[in-house]
Amino acid sequence: MNILYDHQAFTVQDVGGVSRYYRALLDHAAPDVQSHVPVLVSNNVYLQDRRHTSHVGFFPGQSFRGRFSFMWKLNRLACRRALRRGEFDVFHPTLIDDPYFLDEVQDKPMVITLHDMIPMLFTEQYPQTNVEIITRIAQRANQIIAVSEHTRADILRLLPVSPERVTVVPHGFTPGPAARLVVPDGYLLYVGTRSGYKNFDCLLQALAQLVRQPGLHELRLVCAGGGKPTEAEQDRLQELGLAGNVQFAGLLQEAELAGLYCGAAAFVFPSHYEGFGFPILEAFAQECPVVLSNASCFPETAQDAALYFDPNQPADLAQQLHLLLREPALRRQLTQLGTLRLADFTWTQAAERTRAVYRAAREQPQPQPVLI
Structure with a gap:
């Protein structure tokens, strides 16, 4: 044929x-x-x-x-x-x-x-x-x-x-090599563009709530892809008191992006809509815990290998992230389930x-x- x-x-x-x-x-x-x-x-x-x-x-x-x-x-x-x-x-x-x-x-x-x-x-x-x-x-x-x-x-x-x-x-999905970057582990990771239905502001509001918690003042968010921060985004970071907590990594090679997944405490996907959610598989491949909006195709793609939150409730996202950050056993469980789920996608x-x-x-x- x-x-x-x-x-x-x-x-x-x-x-x-x-x-x-x-x-x-x-x-x-x-x-x-x-x-x-x-x-x-x-x-x-x-x-x-x-x-x-x-x-x-x-x-x-x-x-x-x-x-x-x-x-x-x-x-x-x-x-x-x-x-x-x-x-x-x-x-x-x-x-x-x-x-x-x-x-x-x-x-x-x-x-x-x-x-x-x-x-x-x-x-x-x-x-x-x-x-x-x-x-x-x-x-x-x-x-x-x-x-x-x-x-x-x-x-x-x-x-x-x-x-x-x-x-x-x-x-x-076929996992590729991961290049370790000079970024201290333990950050939250966001991947992709940030406007409109991507619901990026929900993540910023959740982060603003988290950094007010004891021991989380220096929690960082790394944004990969999506370009440099816009003037409106910079103003929003100042408004939320997050100017020192958010880093924009820009466009990365695949191995560099894989390295970011490796070092992240969690990958967060707050979008209102996606067709499939390919970054979920990228996170699974690097044993990165995944926190997803409960909208669109996400429950279909990740099933029980992720934590879910209401994309219209930043406090719900903050609560799920706080739970994940303080529970090492939960992180291990999610990464194990993610590895098993990844086997369904070849x-x-x-x-x-x-x-x-x-x-x-x-x-x-x-x-x-x-x-x-």
């Missing part, structure tokens, strides 16, 4: 969860699956070894990746040509931002992966979202992969697609389930458009 992936995730991302997902599918494909990725120019770190492409890099770290950049245009042209040749059994676009392929794929089977429905649920934060394009692509897809049951439910609620065309295939399983979706797409008739 020949699978054609397109360029989009590998063009717009130098590093990131979506392009890492597709690289994992490429690496763990079954022997009877041949994959092609027509990328001519890319700075994506997951393609650097050229195992799946013969592309060239171009000024890594520079911004040449936008929808109207030369890199995007070259790679889209290569994908158009591959689509027109038709030498594939299933087409799997890596993003659905650009509908260029709808006119090229013709009657070939198509599969898409929807990692979350955030752009349609939080339109005020994603004003560029084109609901009509997302709907057209979803209707055209023979099969849709959802990364969690929670995401599948949102897809069926928000898009006019039939349930038999939406299959859950959870992510896998890329071999994910690739095999994805292959089953490809087979289903080949056997399904062309979906009929639904009027919206």
Whole structure:
């Protein structure tokens, strides 16, 4: 079976969860699956070894990746040509931002992966979202992969697609090396962007309550990724009396991020919504206790391997963190449960389930458009 992936995730991302997902599918494909990725120019770190492409890099770290950049245009042209040749059994676009392929794929089977429905649920934060394009692509897809049951439910609620065309295939995870950083152990760890539905202020309010407790005055929060603190965030830290308790680590290599998980007293994920919650698996892999919002997909992903709190109640989060910090036995129990839970997420399983979706797409008739 020949699978054609397109360029989009590998063009717009130098590093990131979506392009890492597709690289994992490429690496763990079954022997009877041949994959092609027509990328001519890319700075994506997951393609650097050229195992799946013969592309060239171009000024890594520079911004040449936008929808109207030369890199995007070259790679889209290569994908158009591959689509027109038709030498594939299933087409799997890596993003659905650009509908260029709808006119090229013709009657070939198509599969898409929807990692979350955030752009349609939080339109005020994603004003560029084109609901009509997302709907057209979803209707055209023979099969849709959802990364969690929670995401599948949102897809069926928000898009006019039939349930038999939406299959859950959870992510896998392969632990990598951890680089120990020069950061004293015992901090709380937050990973990712910090605006809107990420609910970062809930964590700050909880931390402000914790540092007033005896023995916790110097408790620190380390924020990885998400960029430098904004002026509004700096003002908020001053307002809460946390200016000396929060450190922003910026963008890190994977081994450096793994090192931060290793040294953390807890990883905290306060978000109101996620499609899967990949950092949970990263924390499990480094035996880092996990404290999660009880919203969205989190209970599905972590099950009993985490503590949970109400994302609208900073005091609830502070209480769970205080409990975790003073109970070494609880931390050990959570890390043991996290290790067991991690065994349920392998890329071999994910690739095999994805292959089953490809087979289903080949056997399904062309979906009929639904009027919206």
